[in-house]
Structures are given as structure tokens and as C-alpha cells.
Amino acid sequence: MLVEDITCRPIGVIRSPHTEKKDTPIQPVFAKGVAGQVEVLPQYEEGLRDIEGFSHIYLLYAFDRADGTRLSVIPYLGETERGVFATRAPCRPNALGMSLVRLLRREGTVLDIEDVDVLDGTPLLDIKPYIGRYDSRDDARSGWQEDVDDDTARELGRRGFKRGG
Amino acid sequence: MLVEDITCRPIGVIRSPHTEKKDTPIQPVFAKGVAGQVEVLPQYEEGLRDIEGFSHIYLLYAFDRADGTRLSVIPYLGETERGVFATRAPCRPNALGMSLVRLLRREGTVLDIEDVDVLDGTPLLDIKPYIGRYDSRDDARSGWQEDVDDDTARELGRRGFKRGG
Numbered sequence: 001m002l003v004e005d006i007t008c009r010p011i012g013v014i015r016s017p018h019t020e021k022k023d024t025p026i027q028p029v030f031a032k033g034v035a036g037q038v039e040v041l042p043q044y045e046e047g048l049r050d051i052e053g054f055s056h057i058y059l060l061y062a063f064d065r066a067d068g069t070r071l072s073v074i075p076y077l078g079e080t081e082r083g084v085f086a087t088r089a090p091c092r093p094n095a096l097g098m099s100l101v102r103l104l105r106r107e108g109t110v111l112d113i114e115d116v117d118v119l120d121g122t123p124l125l126d127i128k129p130y131i132g133r134y135d136s137r138d139d140a141r142s143g144w145q146e147d148v149d150d151d152t153a154r155e156l157g158r159r160g161f162k163r164g165g
Numbered sequence: 166m167l168v169e170d171i172t173c174r175p176i177g178v179i180r181s182p183h184t185e186k187k188d189t190p191i192q193p194v195f196a197k198g199v200a201g202q203v204e205v206l207p208q209y210e211e212g213l214r215d216i217e218g219f220s221h222i223y224l225l226y227a228f229d230r231a232d233g234t235r236l237s238v239i240p241y242l243g244e245t246e247r248g249v250f251a252t253r254a255p256c257r258p259n260a261l262g263m264s265l266v267r268l269l270r271r272e273g274t275v276l277d278i279e280d281v282d283v284l285d286g287t288p289l290l291d292i293k294p295y296i297g298r299y300d301s302r303d304d305a306r307s308g309w310q311e312d313v314d315d316d317t318a319r320e321l322g323r324r325g326f327k328r329g330g
Contacts, residue, residue, distance in 0.1 A: 006173040006227045006288065008259040027299045044258060046236040049248030053308025057250075060225070060261055062171045071211040083214030085292040088299075093209060094173040094290045096225055098263070100300060123171065125259045127250040131310045133318065134192045134253075135265060136301045143218025145296050153298065 010123035012040035012109070014061060016116045021065060023160030026076050027088070028099050028115040030157030036101075036116035038124060040109040048127075052106045056130035057113075061097045062123045063090035077148045077156050086143060097122070100130055175288035177205035177274070179226060181281040186230060188325030191241050192253070193264050193280040195322030201266075201281035203289060205274040213292075217271045221295035222278075226262045227288045228255035242313045242321050251308060262287070265295055 016036035018024040025031035038059065040048060051057065070091040072081045084092055102114040111127075145153075181201035183189040190196035203224065205213060216222065235256040237246045249257055267279040276292075310318075 004175070004288070006175070006229075006260075006290065008171040008173060008261070010169070010171070011258050029299055044236065044250075047249040047258070048251070049237065050251035050309055051248060053306070054251065055304070055306035056302050058263070060259075060263070064171075071209065072214065083216060084212040085209075086213070086215035086219065086294055088293055088296075092291055093176050093212070094225075095171075096173070096261075096291045098223070098225070098293060100302065123169070125171065126257055126261045128253055128263060129251055129308060129310070130302060130305050131253075131307045132302070132305045133307070133310075133315065134194055136303075136305075137221050137265065137295060137297070138301075139220070140295055140297045140301075141218070141220035142296045142298070143294060144215055145294070145298075150298065 008125050011044050012038060012124040014038055014118045014122040014124055016118050016120045018119050024119055025117040025159055025161050026157045028101050028117045030154060031115050031117040033114055034116045036113050038111040038113055042109055045109045048106060054103055054129040056100055057103050058128040058130060059099045059101060060126040062125060063095035063097045064123055065119060066090035066095045069093050077153055082144060173290050176209050177203060177289040179203055179283045179287040179289055181283050181285045183284050189284055190282040190324055190326050191322045193266050193282045195319060196280050196282040198279060199281045201278050203276040203278055207274055210274045213271060219268055219294040221265055222268045223293040223295060224264045224266060224289060225291040228260035228262045229288055230284060231255035231260045234258050242318055247309060
């Protein structure tokens with residue numbers, strides 16, 4: 001089986017108010033209204049054309065401050081150890097993060113975004129548009145996550161980040 | 166701004182009936198019922214624990230047969246040139262692909278999957294669980310994709326792959 005390495009070069013950087021891992025919400029849905037920016041390198045500006053038509057975009061990025069790889073983790077929303085691929089924890093064999101954020105506007109190579117759960121200064125690798133008919137599944141079963149009720153998830157998922165109580 | 170490269174090492178390979186790019190559906194929703202497998206390298210088996218609880222998973226992979234980078238593309242579903250970040254085309258600055266597929270079962274390090282729009286032999290970089298409350302957006306606006314009606318999208322999106330007419 002192939003094991004050839006893949007090299008990615010950051011195309012920009014993600015800006016957010018989150019500077020401490022422990023205070024960073026664990027998912028965009030727990031970071032509602034938190035503003036940030038995507039600063040794309042000038043040489044990629046042409047690739048951003050038409051992106052402003054989309055209300056939501058996926059950011060793919062490097063978990064550049066992850067603490068190495070662990071194959072079993074206790075997720076933030078649970079008390080039981082799970083395989084890392086059954087979680088969204090950063091300590092993955094390839095430290096690739098994915099966040100679905102709201103796109104408010106584009107000015108040149110800067111995207112104003114909301115619902116940001118990413119650490120300030122995170123290296124951006126790719127942007128993909130969220131397309132309702134491709135990306136939503138009504139019939140999904142969400143494994144161990146279904147044992148965590150929505151209120152508990154929201155409370156724990158925000159972590160240290162509290163706005164207005 | 167940082168430009169330090171990120172190195173990813175494949176954690177496995179994706180198996181599918183798709184061997185020709187031109188006959189490969191452009192999205193999982195246009196590959197309904199198409200069976201495939203994810204073969205994860207044995208050293209990562211521990212990370213797969215509990216994944217079988219999820220009905221859908223994201224595969225992150227390398228577009229290893231993409232024809233270089235283009236910042237403007239005419240999408241398969243359109244006739245107008247768009248910025249590549251407003252599309253899901255493979256010719257991205259970082260050739261990272263993402264597919265949301267149905268997970269049928271796990272046997273050790275092999276995942277049986279469905280709705281596979283990925284070329285056979287594609288290097289797998291990460292697996293993330295699809296979690297309804299994180300990953301679905303009811304209020305999304307889908308830019309130029311909204312100009313393509315669902316029937317046209319389905320017909321074009323399957324490309325050469327036809328099963329039973």
C-alpha cells in the first residue's frame with residue numbers, strides 16, 4: 001500500500017479571538033456569532049471569485065498546535081475513550097482540521113467569517129463551498145454523540161469562551 | 166505570513182469501481198449506492214474504534230491524479246468560469262478532497278462504504294464522523310450552484326457512471 005507523503009503549503013491564515021486552546025470552542029456550532037477573518041495569500045485571489053455567493057464555507061486547516069498523535073481519546077463531550085477517527089479531536093495522525101463557518105463578506109483576499117472555532121494564526125490549506133444538496137444528510141446516525149444531549153453539548157462545547165453569560 | 170509546509174502521510178487507501186476520471190461521479194450524492202472500501206493501514210486500527218456507530222463519515226484524501234493547479238475553472242455543472250475555491254474541483258492549490266460517504270460496516274481495518282465518488286487507489290489522509298448537529302446547515306445559500314436545478318445536477322454529476330440506465 002502506498003505511503004508516499006503529501007505536502008501541503010498554506011494558502012493563508014485564519015484570524016480569530018481564540019488564543020488559548022482551552023478556551024476555544026470545539027465546534028463552529030458552539031461558537032455562534034464569533035467573528036474572525038480568513039486572510040488568503042495574494043497569489044490565490046483569483047481562486048476566491050464567486051465565493052461570496054455562498055453563505056457557508058468549509059475551512060480545511062492544519063492543527064498546528066496539536067499535541068502529537070493519539071489513536072484513543074476521551075472526547076471533550078464524553079467520559080469514555082473513543083477511537084480518534086470517531087471524534088473530531090486535533091490529535092489525529094494527519095493533523096487536518098475542518099470547520100464549517102458562515103461567510104459574511106469578501107474584500108479582496110480577506111473573508112469575514114462567523115462561528116469561528118479555530119485558534120488565531122492557524123494555517124489555512126483549502127476552502128470549499130458548502131452546498132446544501134451535497135453536504136447535508138437528514139438520515140444520519142451520530143454514534144456516541146447521540147448520548148450527549150444538545151444542552152450539555154452546547155455548555156461543554158463552548159469551553160472557556162463565554163460571551164454575555 | 167507563514168508558509169511552512171505541512172506534510173501528510175496517507176493512513177490508507179480508498180477502493181472504488183471508478184478507474185477513469187471522466188466516468189467518476191463528481192459528488193457522493195451522484196454516486197448513490199456505489200460501493201467501495203476504505204482500507205486503513207493496520208497501525209491505525211485503534212483509531213477506528215466506535216466509528217461503526219456513525220452512518221456517515223467524511224473522507225479527506227489527496228487528489229493524487231489531479232492535473233495541476235488552476236485558480237479559475239469551469240465547473241462540471243456549469244458553463245461559466247468560477248474561482249476554484251467556489252467549486253469542489255480537484256485542481257486546487259492543495260489537492261485535498263473531501264467526500265461524505267455512507268458507512269455500512271467495519272471489519273477490522275476495512276470500512277465498507279457507499280456513495281463513493283472517489284477514484285480507486287486514492288490515498289486517504291483522515292476520517293471524521295458526520296455529526297448531524299455540527300455538520301448540517303438548513304439556512305445555507307449555495308451561490309452559483311443554485312442556478313443548476315436538481316435534475317440537471319444529477320444527470321451531469323454522475324458523468325460516465327451509469328448503473329441500470
